[in-house]
Amino acid sequence: MKRVLFALVKEGQMKPEMAEGLVTKQCALGLSFLDALMEVGGLDELAAKKAISRELHIPFFQSTVEKIDPVALACIPLEQAQRLQALPLRIEDERLVVAMHDPLDLAALEDLKFMTGMTIIPRFALKKDILEGLGLHTSGAEKVDNSFNEFIGDMCSDKAVEDSAGESEDRKHSSQAVVEIEKASLTDSRIVTLANGILSEATKQRATDIHVEPQENYVEVRYRIDGTLKSVMKIPNAFRASLTARIKIITGLNIAETRTPQDGRMRIAINGRRIDLRISSIPTFYGEKIALRLLDRKEAKTELANLGLRPEDLNALTEAATRPQGMILTTGPTGSGKTSTLYAMLNLLRKEKDKNIVTIEDPIEYLMDGVNQTQTNPIKNLTFTTGLRAMLRQDPNVILVGEIRDRETAEIAFRASLTGHLVLSTLHANSTVATVTRLLDIGLEPYLISSSVILVIAQRLIRLNCEQCNDHYTPDPKLVDMFRTIIDGYHVEHFSRGKGCETCSGTGFFGRTAVFEILTLSSAIRQLIVNRAPEEAIVNQARREGYRELVESGIEKVALGLTCLEEIKRVVDFSPQQGKATAEKLSHSVIKIQSPDREGVSHEY
Numbered sequence: 001m002k003r004v005l006f007a008l009v010k011e012g013q014m015k016p017e018m019a020e021g022l023v024t025k026q027c028a029l030g031l032s033f034l035d036a037l038m039e040v041g042g043l044d045e046l047a048a049k050k051a052i053s054r055e056l057h058i059p060f061f062q063s064t065v066e067k068i069d070p071v072a073l074a075c076i077p078l079e080q081a082q083r084l085q086a087l088p089l090r091i092e093d094e095r096l097v098v099a100m101h102d103p104l105d106l107a108a109l110e111d112l113k114f115m116t117g118m119t120i121i122p123r124f125a126l127k128k129d130i131l132e133g134l135g136l137h138t139s140g141a142e143k144v145d146n147s148f149n150e151f152i153g154d155m156c157s158d159k160a161v162e163d164s165a166g167e168s169e170d171r172k173h174s175s176q177a178v179v180e181i182e183k184a185s186l187t188d189s190r191i192v193t194l195a196n197g198i199l200s201e202a203t204k205q206r207a208t209d210i211h212v213e214p215q216e217n218y219v220e221v222r223y224r225i226d227g228t229l230k231s232v233m234k235i236p237n238a239f240r241a242s243l244t245a246r247i248k249i250i251t252g253l254n255i256a257e258t259r260t261p262q263d264g265r266m267r268i269a270i271n272g273r274r275i276d277l278r279i280s281s282i283p284t285f286y287g288e289k290i291a292l293r294l295l296d297r298k299e300a301k302t303e304l305a306n307l308g309l310r311p312e313d314l315n316a317l318t319e320a321a322t323r324p325q326g327m328i329l330t331t332g333p334t335g336s337g338k339t340s341t342l343y344a345m346l347n348l349l350r351k352e353k354d355k356n357i358v359t360i361e362d363p364i365e366y367l368m369d370g371v372n373q374t375q376t377n378p379i380k381n382l383t384f385t386t387g388l389r390a391m392l393r394q395d396p397n398v399i400l401v402g403e404i405r406d407r408e409t410a411e412i413a414f415r416a417s418l419t420g421h422l423v424l425s426t427l428h429a430n431s432t433v434a435t436v437t438r439l440l441d442i443g444l445e446p447y448l449i450s451s452s453v454i455l456v457i458a459q460r461l462i463r464l465n466c467e468q469c470n471d472h473y474t475p476d477p478k479l480v481d482m483f484r485t486i487i488d489g490y491h492v493e494h495f496s497r498g499k500g501c502e503t504c505s506g507t508g509f510f511g512r513t514a515v516f517e518i519l520t521l522s523s524a525i526r527q528l529i530v531n532r533a534p535e536e537a538i539v540n541q542a543r544r545e546g547y548r549e550l551v552e553s554g555i556e557k558v559a560l561g562l563t564c565l566e567e568i569k570r571v572v573d574f575s576p577q578q579g580k581a582t583a584e585k586l587s588h589s590v591i592k593i594q595s596p597d598r599e600g601v602s603h604e605y
Contacts, residue, residue, distance in 0.1 A: 016508060066257070071091065075088050076098075080115060084105075115268075116269075199292075219239070279292050317518065327474070340514075347368070359399070382404065388416070463564055466500075469499040487555060489564065551574045
């Protein structure tokens, strides 16, 4: 900066004494060097910027000469561009040229790099030129969206797919040819637009996963929305290699390696949201399949109260999570929300600053402040078992074990829960009571299970009716008969389902919630476990203590109008025979449905 001040004094634009005191005043006022030149040094904006531009060789944006590329403009959301006073100009060899109010602002440069995943080449610009350029942002974004849609329309035409079918087998399977295609296509604005559009559209449609799947004559892109996969486009094979390479570059994978699986993660800004991307690539017969998991960091801060639990279940889970020691298990298939429940418990526990919380996960879903997280690495002998042993030497209060898969891990985790640690983990089982059987099958002794486990959670995720088109309907009589015993017990008089509208893309569903089965281990249930009692005996005792099954939680949400019977049938494993025992229980009690709706307001029926 001394060079700039010296040049300004030499040119007569600033007095020597003013230059000498400028840095001190800049620090005292908390100004950037550029703002200090204007506010303290008395220079106008153009003079200050041109002085820095000359001395530091940072080019000046000429609004009357340089054109703004709409593809580049779409790389940064409008609100972020306004906040950073930055105007994207063009993309040059995977680098983004940006006109800025203050190219010396390192924090702004870092934010831009983070948002775009590209190296930033700054240019000086006047504020008025930046604002004028950003005025094109909306229309520019529309142009990009239109060009993206036109591009997709052209690529998805029957002729394009037919043309791509003739792609040579040598090119498909030759890694050298793939690398050559990638090098030639990476800077193609169409591929940049396509890759950015796939990611952007996924966030707009609330997708949790993106699948890029090569087929014989095309590449299919599918989004997982509200738990179900939806095909969104088919791209000819001619674009397969360059699209795959572009996605791998964005996410930091090796583009030259195409025949071995790769995985990784990175953080990126999409549509103004900071998203953690988890990527996996595997070789298939027709090429590399890419799977992207989109993890919104806000999800890691889920509160237990927002999971969809009944008040009594919420109290039981909160009480268990705040105990000083013991074991809490969550069960259910992949994609049932177990991780979200575990993170909600961690989010509650990390607020207590006096706890040392450690985790061993495979993989780490969300990075959380205040939690010491470790990812398994079998290549370096860091497994759940070895990681758990090491963690016990780290003086932990709370331990999260991503999954209990074998007897050795189970024994270490359960013994840790007996020696002053609160242990949270997952296990694959169909129900809470089946969890006990599963642990016995692994090889744990009954006394270890009964003395360690505080509470077991079984859960599933169900889709919610779209609020915009939710309406009464008449379900299939056979479906009603299937759930008749429980429906009658809950006095369900009306059934609701979304008709399908623009908001829910015609599906009738928007968003998801969980249905829960909570088993709290009382002294009576512990004794049954020690005696190796059958599952039926444990269920009967649990029912006497207020236990209810997953299907009951689902029908309760049907009664509230939050979902439909078809969704409960799709998600919950249930047969009419199971309903007989439930009906007997319900016939002896009055059901009060009290559950918070989406706004957190409780209703009674």
